[in-house]
Amino acid sequence: MSMKPWISSALAAGLCISTFSAWSGTVSEKGMGSVTYTGWSLSASDRQEAIKKAEVNALERYIADADAAKSRIFDAKKDSIVSHIDDYILGSTTLNEQQDKDAKTYSVVIRADVNSNKLMNDLGTGSTSAADASASGHGSMTFLFLARSQSSVQSFDDRVTKRADTDSNFSQRTSEGESIHAGNIGTSDSKSVHTSASVTTGGSTLRQADKVNWSVSNASEVDSQMTGVFSDAGYNVVEADQVEGASGGLVNIARIRTAYSHGNDLPSNVMYDTTQGAQRAGVNYLALGTLDVGMADRDPVSGNMRVFVVVTGKVLDVQGRFARTLSSIGPIQYAGLGPDASVARINALKEAADQTAHQMIDQLSSKGIH
Numbered sequence: 001m002s003m004k005p006w007i008s009s010a011l012a013a014g015l016c017i018s019t020f021s022a023w024s025g026t027v028s029e030k031g032m033g034s035v036t037y038t039g040w041s042l043s044a045s046d047r048q049e050a051i052k053k054a055e056v057n058a059l060e061r062y063i064a065d066a067d068a069a070k071s072r073i074f075d076a077k078k079d080s081i082v083s084h085i086d087d088y089i090l091g092s093t094t095l096n097e098q099q100d101k102d103a104k105t106y107s108v109v110i111r112a113d114v115n116s117n118k119l120m121n122d123l124g125t126g127s128t129s130a131a132d133a134s135a136s137g138h139g140s141m142t143f144l145f146l147a148r149s150q151s152s153v154q155s156f157d158d159r160v161t162k163r164a165d166t167d168s169n170f171s172q173r174t175s176e177g178e179s180i181h182a183g184n185i186g187t188s189d190s191k192s193v194h195t196s197a198s199v200t201t202g203g204s205t206l207r208q209a210d211k212v213n214w215s216v217s218n219a220s221e222v223d224s225q226m227t228g229v230f231s232d233a234g235y236n237v238v239e240a241d242q243v244e245g246a247s248g249g250l251v252n253i254a255r256i257r258t259a260y261s262h263g264n265d266l267p268s269n270v271m272y273d274t275t276q277g278a279q280r281a282g283v284n285y286l287a288l289g290t291l292d293v294g295m296a297d298r299d300p301v302s303g304n305m306r307v308f309v310v311v312t313g314k315v316l317d318v319q320g321r322f323a324r325t326l327s328s329i330g331p332i333q334y335a336g337l338g339p340d341a342s343v344a345r346i347n348a349l350k351e352a353a354d355q356t357a358h359q360m361i362d363q364l365s366s367k368g369i370h
Helices: 009-015 044-064 068-076 078-083 116-122 130-136 220-232 240-246 253-260 268-280 341-366
Strands: 026-036 089-100 105-115 140-154 159-181 184-206 211-218 285-293 305-317 324-338
Touching: 026 044, 026 089, 044 068, 044 089, 044 105, 044 116, 068 078, 068 341, 105 116, 140 220, 140 240, 140 253, 140 341, 211 253, 220 341, 240 253, 240 268, 253 268, 268 285, 285 324, 285 341, 305 341, 324 341
Parallel strands: 140 285
Antiparallel strands: 026 105, 089 105, 140 211, 159 184, 285 305, 305 324
16 A cells, blocks of 8 residues: 555644744745656655755745735746745755655655845845945935824714705686576675695705824834835935935925825925925935824733824835836834833834835835835
């Protein structure tokens, strides 16, 4: 009796779990591969082919934990990556192997050590040295992401309009008569009046959206987090304060902060001045956005305080006569936990800034902008 291929339930469950730590250097990831051989017995080359497929599967599982933009880049470069698989897999350990001699199939499960830095660099989303950044054409980037919390909310009552239309019908019937008695002539008449009316009612209700005013501030934890991510990706990050000083007055942070305190978008004149000012300051890309901080509540699982942050933003190419949008993010919600509301808020802002920066870089990389 030949062995039939099988994988224990514990091992199958283990395939769904990986030690994932993006951009951390080396990541342990499981992979599975199988081959069908044609000879009388399994050869060394058949076994090696299955292991190679398992290594590719490990890379695919690693990328599957990332966002969609990174996955698209991987798919586009997959042939090149597979042909140099040894550059990305530092080593592997066989966890399980099964051979079905009747069906002539061989399956193997491995744990692979993925060189995540190398993979992310080649996908255009990892860390890069200053020299490499210059050679690869990374441009200068400035960003202005502002943290907002609701300062006031004005609600409006529903305005109700009612209408009543009346249709009336009127009819009249008359009759006349005369009588002669002893030489006298008398006359008489009578009238019968009938009226009817029908009433049709209708109306409308006008609802007006709440008017929200925001308290807007710069958040140092957002600036430092985003600066680190963009710098690691090879971008020359210029602080917004410096861009403001070199823009000839076109970039006005206070003006931008005021605009975001009353709405979710910059007025067209403010946007135009800001993009033109960034261009005058010699910046290639401008990132703008808001991080809306919600009210703290209690996390039902951990018991810690929890704060949600909703991020909306975009990256603009300001090198031409008119700015064009290269990347758009959000609205996306992130949460932060902490022993108190202040710590939870800081953690939420840092998490939101980190994830937003990575997603923006991934979207830029998918368009060939590194």
